Amino acid sequence: MTDFDLVVYGATGFTGRLVAEYLAGLDDPYRIALAGRSQWKLESVRDDLGVDWPVIVADAADPKALTKLAKSTTAVVTTVGPYWKYGLPLVEACAKAGTHYADLAGEVLFMRESIERYDAVAKKSGARIVHASGFDSIPSDLGVYLLHEAAEGPLGETVMAVRWASGGFSGGTIASGIGQMEAAKADPALRRVMEDPYALTPGESGPDEGDQLWVHYEPVLDSWTGPFVMAGINTRVVRRSNMLLGYEYGRDFAYKEVVATGPGLGGRARATALATASTGGMAALSVGPIRRVASRFLPEPGEGPGQESREKGGFRIEFRSTLPDGRVYGAEVIGKGDPGYAATSRMLSEAGLCLATTEGPGGVLTPASAMGDALVDRLRAAGMTLRAWQVR
Ligand SMILES: NC(=O)c1ccc[n+]([C@@H]2O[C@H](COP(=O)([O-])OP(=O)(O)OC[C@H]3O[C@@H](n4cnc5c(N)ncnc54)[C@H](OP(=O)(O)O)[C@@H]3O)[C@@H](O)[C@H]2O)c1
Missing domain, CATH: 3.40.50.720 (NAD(P)-binding Rossmann-like Domain)
Known part of the structure; x- marks a missing residue:
């Protein structure tokens, strides 16, 4: 005991x-x-x-x-x-x-x-x-797990879309992100691991080729979509779950994560703005001097969003999976309070x-x-x- x-x-x-x-x-x-x-x-x-x-x-x-x-x-x-x-x-x-x-x-x-x-x-x-x-990666991992339980069999092309998320970042999270970026910059072998969709299922492969980096219309969501900053982590975890569960989601299970910005011209414009900001932000942060200047204005380790923002925050993420026989399953995960904290x-x-x-x-x-x-x-x-x- x-x-x-x-x-x-x-x-x-x-x-x-x-x-x-x-x-x-x-x-x-x-x-x-x-x-x-x-x-x-x-x-x-x-x-x-x-x-x-x-x-x-x-x-x-x-x-x-x-x-x-x-x-x-x-x-x-x-x-x-x-x-x-x-x-x-x-x-x-x-x-x-x-x-x-x-x-x-x-x-x-x-x-x-x-x-x-x-x-x-x-x-x-x-x-x-x-x-x-x-927040990375329980909602993603359990959302897909529930989709699979509801479908009672293998899943097909599956997408997770962030419909709403409001919250902040702490110094510890920023230090962790910057640490990974620096390690990958210093060593091309590590960069290849970070870019590998199957990085957490070593020796295995599947249909996915990489994360969405730009704008795409997703008919199953009736929405334009842009890149989701946590996709590079969550998708790898979900693929590892599939492997550990004996490929119950299927050997052809394809999975991606995006931010849904809505239909029409407005949705397309928001997705383009999001894609531009995240591509530009990542490119800027990959430059050492810019990263060092930016980190002076970000929270230090031990600091993070205040109580009001933690209480007001929340998230809603939605899933769709199109099965090989054409049936479509959906799932959602909703949490109250700042997602990250x-x-x-x-x-x-x-x-x-x-x-x-x-x-x-x-x-x-x-x-x-x-x-x-x-x-x-x-x-x-x-x-x-x-x-x-x-x-x-
Ligand atoms: N995945 C998610 O959804 C999510 C959300 C939030 C945070 N995070 C992650 O959680 C981690 C913590 O974030 P945070 O903002 O809470 O960071 P933080 O405020 O900087 O806290 C770090 C903790 O680590 C301790 N520590 C540092 N060096 C240590 C050592 N040598 N031995 C033992 N303890 C040591 C610190 O102790 P002292 O107080 O003594 O300095 C402190 O308790 C980060 O990696 C962040 O990315 C992830």
Whole structure:
């Protein structure tokens, strides 16, 4: 028997504090501990929350302390990022100890490294290691999972469209994005991994060739669409789920993610503006001096959107899949609160509790393949809408 059900690692950071706050607001008597690198900061978070949870001090560069942490608990959720910089030692400690793990990594290179190094270790120990357990990529992953359940068989061409999303960015997220960009710039082999639609299913392939970068009219949505900034992460996670679920979505499953901007000339103009801004923004950020100047005006690590913007934010994403026999299925996922922070901290907390209270085979998994219906149920109970239906 472990000392804790769940340890929150990184509880002193912007998102980690929100996770701890969410858990402190639950009625259920889970055994929780707060962990991080600074005892006084952890005690101050604990005092602010008015809880009596133990604190655990462990630096991300101290494998001994991380092993002790992993052995003390059934599951860990971690917000210590950038994960590419700090994350692998905790994955290793959990994979070896058989401790379940969930994080907010939106970093393809980190996830790929974790798969290559620790999938076999986690399979052996029974640890379920689940990356991308926030806005990227739980809504995408569970939306497609529900589509497949509703269709009761393989899916065909599938599109996820962001209909509405309102929120901000934290310093930690910006640092993580910039870190991936710099790693890819410095090493062409890493750039190829980031550009590979099947980066998280090494050795596998399928019909997808890349993410949508420009404007496209999507008849199944009756809408013009532009590129979605998180597509490069979410689509890889969803394709890994398909593989881990034994290709239940089909070997021909094709998947993309876009932002829907509506029909007509107005929709087309909005999609063009979005595509121009994201292409221009990425091109500018790929230039070192521009990136350094821009980061001076962006939030620092530990900073992020204020309470009002976290509460007012939200998202609604929609899915359509056209099956080989012509039937069309739809799904939607709706969350209240800033997607990256209020909604994300809720999703990560529920994923951590789900891992702590359910069973399943180990490995480096995805939200849908590790938790499936159990996580859908928990998120619905936590106020999110997740549903799928036959359109025609
Ligand atoms: N996928 C999503 O939807 C999503 C949404 C939100 C955030 N994120 C990701 O979550 C991560 C955290 O973001 P954030 O804005 O919360 O970042 P943050 O405020 O900078 O927090 C980082 C945390 O890591 C801790 N830390 C840093 N170095 C450490 C070390 N050597 N050992 C142990 N702990 C260390 C910090 O501790 P101190 O307080 O002691 O400095 C802090 O608790 C980022 O990677 C971000 O991209 C993802």
